Amino acid sequence: MTKSKDKKKKNKLFEKEPLDSKANIIKAVVLSIFDENGPTPNIYWPYDLDEQAGLLIAMKTISLLMGDATYQDGIGTEGVNYFGILPFPDLKLNGLTYFFLIPEVKARGKALAATITVLIDEENRVFFYENMKYLRIIIDKAATQIQNNKQHSEREIIMDEIREELFEFANELKDPFSTKRQLKILLTGLDKAGKSSFMYGIRRKYSEIIKSMPTKGVERSEENIFEEQNSTISIWDLGGQKKYRERYLEQSKMYLYNIDLMFFFIDIQDVERIDEALSLFKTILNTIIELDEFPPIVLCLNKFDPDIKGSKEIFKNLERIADVIQENSDKFFIKIFQTSIFDHWSLITAYSFGLSQLSPNRELFRNQLKKFAKKTNSDAILLLNENGIILSNFSKTDISGKVFEVSAPHFQSLYKNFKEFKLLEKDFIVSSGITDRSKKIIFKKITVGKYNLYLLLFLERSFEIGKIEKNLPDFSKNLVDLIHTYI
Ligand SMILES: Nc1nc2c(ncn2[C@@H]2O[C@H](COP(=O)(O)OP(=O)(O)O)[C@@H](O)[C@H]2O)c(=O)[nH]1
Ligand SMILES: [Mg+2]
Structure with missing residues (x-):
């Protein structure tokens, strides 16, 4: 659809960029607004975007989010911001969509529903997942400007700018065209903290928990949330004994690089080693800060077994750990869970929360x-x-x-x-x-x-x-x- 038969209407992209530019990964950028005619592609690039395609994009992105209570009750435009990646199989495209509201006194709920959608070929979709953080910043900024500028002509300029910025961003990437999303999850913590048992528990391989031996080096396994998925999720269980810890900290470029999610385990029953565990936590954080890695972190206060829930001593330990963690981790998004292999649900909750962090949807x-x-x-x-x-x-x-x-x-x-x-x-x-x-x-x-x-x-x-x-x-x-x- 971007390859127009009508060459007269040359678009800006091809005047500025060579045809084999990486910026070509971006096939369309569409601002859709729910106006008096329903969901409508309001401003779009390419300028000769097929009418049906434009309508489809507007309909699908906006209707998915209509019916949002906040919006319909007219509570305000603040809380309604969603990002998501949507497939458009008919167009063979994938869209990264941002849904937001434009304040409008005359409209129902005093706001108009709007989306900004960036589209790429479906086989290039990894581009979205890998670059979500930056793409979100670019799109979010444009959405704010759209909210603040009412004139159509002003909005056209904003949309031109966002497109330029997206092109520039795509052009600077080394390799925006990898075919499969590769995700890396780390399980870290001291030896015997319960990392391997946690995974056995999640997978209901209970007999393995009894047999389990200390993990040597790194043990890798894969997670499949769905039978068929477009990404490979590798779980790296980093052996916690001193020699292995030293190795992965020394060779941090290999082990601690490109992390999408990290679990850290502390055995809260092993009072004597809590300081050691906290110190390892700090060391790992400092190492990944140096690598410029800021994955979400799930902290499992582990071996919080059902029969010791009431213990005062355990409670004191938990408080102390939480304090130290809070002090040392303002650069990270950390979520703390209390887990035990004897409480299957506690494992599932912590694990699922972690996995959900990997989904832009x-x-x-x-x-x-x-x-x-x-x-x-x-x-x-x-x-x-x-x-x-x-x-x-x-x-x-x-x-x-x-x-x-x-x-x-x-x-x-x-x-x-x-x-x-x-x-x-x-x-x-x-x-x-x-x-x-x-x-x-x-x-x-x-x-x-x-x-x-x-x-x-x-x-x-x-x-x-x-x-x-x-x-x-x-x-x-x-x-x-x-x-x-x-x-
Ligand atoms: N009480 C209790 N013991 C646990 C729990 N999780 C693991 N363990 C035990 O702790 C020991 C070390 O577990 P393991 O999974 O090998 O730890 P790893 O070295 O961190 O992989 C094993 O004897 C497990 O049976 C738990 O939630 N509660
Ligand atoms: Mg282990």
Whole structure:
């Protein structure tokens, strides 16, 4: 669609850039606005963008996010910002979309829904994932300017500028055309902190936990969130014994480079080694700061076994660790979890949170859950994949979230058992007698494209299954797109 038959309408790109320029990776840049005619491509490049293609881009990007409660209730334009990567199979393109609101007194909700979408060939999509951070900054800046400038002509200039900036950015990259996204997850911490057991636990290889020997050197494995995915996720379990630690710190360029996510484990029962563990944590952070690496970090305060939860001493340790961590890590996004192999859900929660950080679509996912919750009167929703990993969750209150923590794993095994023994009449389970009179829990298998996912809903006792079934097709349809580009 960018290769116009009409050569007279030469666009700026080809006047300035040689044809084989890397900037050619960017096929289109579109500002869409939901105006009185519905979702409309308002300003776009190439200037001769096919009309149908433009409409499709506007419709798809804006409609995915319509129905957002914040927007419709007119609460304000601040909280409504989402990035996501969307597939456009008909155009053979992938789009990085930013959804935002333009304040407009006359409009419903006092704002107009708008998106800026950057499009590239679908086989080049890794470009988006690898450069998300910078692309977000460029697009975010343009969106703010669009919000502040009302004139169409001013906005045209802004869109020209963002395009130039994107070209420049693409041109400076060494290799924007790798075909598969390579992700690297590190598991770090002292020896015996429980790193290997954590992964066995996640994978339900319980017998291995008993047999497990100290990890020698580095053990690599792969994670597949979906059977078919466009990225390779490698998990590097870095052996924690002193000799291995020294090696990976010395050869940090090899081990600690290009990290997308890091887990750090501390054995909170081993009081004597807590200082040593914290010191290793600091050393690793300093080393990766030097490498200019700032991955999100999941800190597992591990061996927080169910039977010691009440212990005062453990509680003191936890507080001390949290303080030290806070002091040393203002440059990083760190999320702390209390984990134990005897509490499967604690592992899943920490692990899933980490994985979700790898997906640029996590906000969009959550938004779909939130919409579905509203339509079905659910207090909380959880979406699990076949392996029980949480893809996304939404809950109105803390309490409903907590209910899930306790019940989700049980429901999933119940469901699987019932299914196996063909005891399931319909494709869902409804709780009965577990909750008080006001609430119910539904566990349901849903198909999204070629995947089986599991949906857990926490909702009013007087729920209507019809309402859920009516809204499911739309929900699944939106998720299909997001799953294709989830990771
Ligand atoms: N009590 C308790 N023990 C654990 C937990 N996780 C691991 N362990 C035990 O701690 C020891 C070291 O675990 P391992 O996974 O090999 O640690 P790694 O060296 O960090 O990989 C093993 O004996 C495990 O059985 C946990 O959550 N609670
Ligand atoms: Mg190990």
